Amino acid sequence: MSELRAVAVWRDGAAARVSPLEPVLSAFDQGLVRGDGVFESVAVLDGGTPHLAPHLARLSRSAGLLDLADPGEPVWRALLDAVLASWDAGTEGVVRLLLTRGLGEGEPPTAVALLAPVPAETLRQRQTGVSAVSLSLGVPADFRATAPWLLGGAKTLSYAVNMAAYRHAHRLGADDVVFTSLEGRVLEGPTSTVVWAAGGTLHTPPVETGILPGTTQARLFARAQADGWPTAVTPGTVDDLHAADAVWLVSGVRGAAAVHTLDGRVRGDGGLTARVQELLAR
């Protein structure tokens, strides 16, 4: 498997390509010890990263929210070039850009790029959709906007809760999760933005709830508007999702996965998934 993966680390002012099996972090790295860092997952298509720019912008914003210095676009591009150098352009991949606090105490941050093929299960979900369950995050919808210490809107390395939500969903027989606020407002998936179609409009929840601003949702909405499909930022509930013509979980690597079952209720997609996927593919 290792030959299908690639790793590069920023060392001594340059991107160093290393074996995927070679250790690149100190065991004392704050990214490992505390999950103190930020990351991006970027789709690799035809051997390149066509949607890179908004990911780098969000990485920079996330770093700022954690008081981490973003090493800057030239560093990320050098790391990307290093891992993509011998990548098979016919394989769909995902490259993770990681920035951690390093050893802390004034030491430089750690910047790493990891490249791997997109898992088969992710590709399947793009084709056949997902079943999802709604799970409460237990936070009021308007709270995180006033609580910078909760890091709303930052893509931090602390995804243990998100992964636990997936495991919980799997135990319930579902593929995925729609997080809700304390009052039952729709937030986001553990690794996706929620989008639904209702009344001839595409909807997504407000980022003021502390959800991550999705780059795929933004691209979809820009292209939908250009195509004459209205879009709106709408506070919604799970009942709104049940009543919607279609619901998708969208993200850069998976694209748009139609939700075919929500909280055990089978639902349709109004035949709209093909149009959404076509807009994202343009």
Ligand code: PLP
């Ligand atoms: N929300 C969360 C919590 C995520 O982790 C992700 C992506 O991983 C998204 C939304 C979707 O973001 P994007 O479309 O930029 O991949």
